[in-house]
Amino acid sequence: MAVKVQTTKGGDPHELRNIFLQYASTEVDGEHYMTPEDFVQHYLGLYNDPNSNPKIVQLLAGVADQTKDGKCQRNFWADYYSSSYPF
Numbered sequence: 001m002a003v004k005v006q007t008t009k010g011g012d013p014h015e016l017r018n019i020f021l022q023y024a025s026t027e028v029d030g031e032h033y034m035t036p037e038d039f040v041q042h043y044l045g046l047y048n049d050p051n052s053n054p055k056i057v058q059l060l061a062g063v064a065d066q067t068k069d070g071k072c073q074r075n076f077w078a079d080y081y082s083s084s085y086p087f
Helices: 013-023 036-043 054-061 074-084
Strands: 026-028 031-034
Touching (some): 013 074, 031 036, 036 054
């Protein structure tokens, strides 16, 4: 029995960078980052209600914040983006 494996092609790095920069609101030493709010509320469009629990936003942002420092880096976001949207 043959197993069918679905593969995805990564996005254009220039295009991914531009998408990331649309949502990244923080810059430290020339490096841009998404905050948990940038990622969850602005990029994903979730938990935008003013009464949303900030701990939920932090928890969901942990998917893209692999270093758990409160900053979503572009390379980690690109991995998330590429795995979520087959090109």
